[in-house]
Amino acid sequence: MQELKAALERQALAEGFAKMRVTRPDAIPEAMGRLRAFLAEGQHGQMDWMAERAHWRGDPAALWPEARAVVMLAETYTPEADPRAATLLHDRGAISVYAQGKDYHDLVKRRLKRLGRWLIEEARGRGSAAEIKVFVDTAPVMEKPLAQAAGLGWQGKHTNLLARDLGNWFFLGAIFTTLELPPDAPETSHCGRCTACLDACPTQAFPAPYQLDARRCISYLTIEHRGPVAPELRGLLGNRIYGCDDCLAACPWNKFAATARDIGYAARQGSPPLAELAALDDTAFRARFAGSPIKRIGRDRMVRNVLYAIGNSDDPTLAPAARARLADPDPAVAEAARWALARLGIAIVDNPDMPEP
Incomplete structure (x- = not known):
């Protein structure tokens, strides 16, 4: 299986992914406890779907018991310039980098499906039967803990995934498979004493490093929150009308950010x-x-x-x-x-x- 894994990684890079690593579905036993604490504090706000599907989200093995490996993939969408410049254009709206181009769900899933089909055929040619399921963000999968367990990167103090060779401008995709692919070693945090991402947050949405209170997060407030936003938070939104990139843009590891490879992520929306x-x-x-x-x-x-x-x-x-x-x-x-x-x-x-x- 090591040779098949190596071939899969080569194919993943050829498809346009920036990085690939593998872990097991049972590699994040601590995830359920952390998720329950997050939900118990009400920090998920109106995102009721997180609580409703917590039994799957907190235990990837429960989502598909037949899975034996999880292939985690990174797809870069690095902006060409610092997106915080848009927050100074007060007669225009600031839109998060990831939403500037085509819908990443479609782009990443299309690539995942191609890679998954390749894996099935390649495994068959090597005498192994394989089944797969692909996931991009919308399914009850804790991609970031799985990605850290796979060694793809680590969850920074802003709770987003970052990597020493990619920065933090990348999407995550997952391929669950019945193949026994060898897992990679997990990654550890390399944030050190840096608090740049925490200091950059306009609404102080981080009660502590590695913790996020979604109810104060501008991305949550402008995208997920229904109805009026609390008056004390409205003035802190500035001109951000869809998402927020401040904590991501502040990360020093972005000096190693990889260039986006798919033209679909090129900015189309701008600052309208x-x-x-x-x-x-x-x-x-x-x-x-x-x-x-x-x-x-x-x-x-x-x-x-x-x-x-x-x-x-x-x-x-x-x-x-x-x-x-x-x-x-x-x-x-x-x-x-x-x-x-x-x-x-x-x-x-x-x-x-x-x-x-």
């Missing part, structure tokens, strides 16, 4: 004008973000985020864009419009048609 986004209806939203991971949050949540950014812009010329949303059918959007105008110091004339928040 807030006034344009505030005017989107559902049809225009879907058209503008077709093929992008942004599409999944829906028009209402995006426009809510845009209105918070307008309120943080200190730019009264954006007031008309907010005023136009005062009677929005979505209560969270209408309330965000009122908040934005108040932040800009614009008086609101009572409108009997305006819905209550």
Whole structure:
């Protein structure tokens, strides 16, 4: 199996992955306890699916008992410039690097399936039967602990995976297989005394190193959180309308970041004008973000985020864009419009048609 594993790694690199390592499904016994503590503290916020599928998420062996190995793969999406520069463009929205191009779920899964089919055929040619299942982010798989157990990298103090030869700008994919592929040695943390990622967080979402309270994380608030964001956190969002890259961008290991190899990750969204986004209806939203991971949050949540950014812009010329949303059918959007105008110091004339928040 060592020869098959070596051949698989060569094929993975040829397919466009940046790195491959292997672990066993039972290699993260501590994961369930950490997950339960996270859930017990309520730090998952509204992400109820984490609790509902915790029995699978915390134990990869339970997800597919027939699996004997987990192939973990890294796919880079390194930006060409520091994404934090976009947070200074107050009349425009800052979008997380990973959402700038095509939906990574589609790109990574397509590559995983090709590699998985190759593995099945290669194993058959060597006299072994193989079954596989591929996973990218949406399944109840704890990719980051598995990746560390495989030696792909380690979970930094910001809880994201990073590697000495890749930085932290990469996606993770997993191939579960019935083949007994030899596992690699796990990786250990190389963060040392550095706290750059923790210090960079605008909302202080890290109660301690290696711990994240999603309820304060800008990525969670702008993507997963439904309804109004807590008023004390809105001003800290700045102009971030989808995700946040501050902790990732601050990591010193990024000096070793590998260049993105798939042109699909090239930036298409850029930093769009807030006034344009505030005017989107559902049809225009879907058209503008077709093929992008942004599409999944829906028009209402995006426009809510845009209105918070307008309120943080200190730019009264954006007031008309907010005023136009005062009677929005979505209560969270209408309330965000009122908040934005108040932040800009614009008086609101009572409108009997305006819905209550």
